[in-house]
Amino acid sequence: MTYEKELEIALLAVQRATILTKAVYSSHAKGTLSKSDTSPVTIGDFGAQALIISSIKHAFPEDEIVGEEDADDLRKNSSLRDQIWELVQAAKLEDAEAEEKIGGPIKSVDAMLDAIDSGNSQGGRIGRIWALDPIDGTKGFLRGGQYAVCLGLLVDGVPTVGAIGCPNLPVDDNAPLDPSIGADADDKEGKGVLFGAVKGQGATSRPLSKGALQEGKKIYMKPLDDTKQATFCESVESGHSSHGDNAAIAAKLGITKPSVRMDSQAKYCSIARGAGDLYLRLPVSKTYEEKIWDHAAGAVIVQEAGGELADSEGKPLDFGLGRTLKGNKGVIAAPKGVFPEVIKAVKEVLAAKL
Ligand SMILES: Nc1ncnc2c1ncn2[C@@H]1O[C@H](COP(=O)(O)O)[C@@H](OP(=O)(O)O)[C@H]1O
Ligand SMILES: [Mg+2]
Numbered sequence: 001m002t003y004e005k006e007l008e009i010a011l012l013a014v015q016r017a018t019i020l021t022k023a024v025y026s027s028h029a030k031g032t033l034s035k036s037d038t039s040p041v042t043i044g045d046f047g048a049q050a051l052i053i054s055s056i057k058h059a060f061p062e063d064e065i066v067g068e069e070d071a072d073d074l075r076k077n078s079s080l081r082d083q084i085w086e087l088v089q090a091a092k093l094e095d096a097e098a099e100e101k102i103g104g105p106i107k108s109v110d111a112m113l114d115a116i117d118s119g120n121s122q123g124g125r126i127g128r129i130w131a132l133d134p135i136d137g138t139k140g141f142l143r144g145g146q147y148a149v150c151l152g153l154l155v156d157g158v159p160t161v162g163a164i165g166c167p168n169l170p171v172d173d174n175a176p177l178d179p180s181i182g183a184d185a186d187d188k189e190g191k192g193v194l195f196g197a198v199k200g201q202g203a204t205s206r207p208l209s210k211g212a213l214q215e216g217k218k219i220y221m222k223p224l225d226d227t228k229q230a231t232f233c234e235s236v237e238s239g240h241s242s243h244g245d246n247a248a249i250a251a252k253l254g255i256t257k258p259s260v261r262m263d264s265q266a267k268y269c270s271i272a273r274g275a276g277d278l279y280l281r282l283p284v285s286k287t288y289e290e291k292i293w294d295h296a297a298g299a300v301i302v303q304e305a306g307g308e309l310a311d312s313e314g315k316p317l318d319f320g321l322g323r324t325l326k327g328n329k330g331v332i333a334a335p336k337g338v339f340p341e342v343i344k345a346v347k348e349v350l351a352a353k354l
């Protein structure tokens, strides 16, 4: 099958990175820095980016990578760098063959910094470009909520392969999506899911393990003929997605259930396996450009599970314009059957604000 190796490497790379993020999650010292846009980044984000880029570079040395983080701060801060180096060395897959497929351990501190900085592609319309979010939902990660390790492959600007690790989601695809899920810090037994998809080949989930990949199970969005019954997912952070606009859209669709707020692309994964139905991300700011790494992997997984995505004007998402979705505003995702109705409600709510 096409992209079989890409999917396997992406899943293994994400799986190894979650060994590191889980170690950081359960420790008290998360080594948080504030970036130039005042958003947080932790030793978990840097370490996961190093491990995943080193995996991609081993298997596909010619490919470009758009990664969220860079190593500038670490080149200046040796204590943070040493902490990350220790974590990176400790994060190994328990299955030797699997670990070998993603290149084994990173060789040196310099190689680690170089790997982090290799996520500097400017993106674009042509060729193979990976979009990497080493920890999506960093604020959730720090708060003890949901977070996700996300890796997508764009081929000529089209999301084609997606892998997402969600250490704090329940393994059971049928577990009910109650509102408390966004605040559940317990990443113990029964938690941890690895989602994967290849364009045209469907989407799967499997338990996140520390060794060889477990067998994947096909996942599907819930067939929804009546939007009144829908559960919708939105960001915890009201600065990332307008809770007011999302609520107005839900009301227009006749939805009475409260929204499920959770951080990260765990929202995409949850609707893709039918635990929730709709994803609403109405823009808060007129100038913010959504980042491709926040959506690329989730987009393939949702599409392959039977969903459709667009922005708040109903335009398809364009991943070929660089590091951001600069041609789009906000993101909406829903099962194909109700998608036109959802987009109509979104447009009506936005038009009423003008
Ligand atoms: N003003 C804004 N509007 C929309 N998204 C924003 C934003 N500011 C930051 N973000 C993005 O929102 C992501 C988290 O999404 P969510 O709210 O769905 O959990 C962040 O990813 P990181 O946590 O990887 O930095 C960040 O890239
Ligand atoms: Mg993100």
Ligand SMILES: [Mg+2]
Pocket: 045, 068, 133, 134, 135, 136, 137, 138
């Ligand atoms: Mg991130």
Ligand SMILES: [Mg+2]
Pocket: 039, 040, 068, 138
């Ligand atoms: Mg970030």
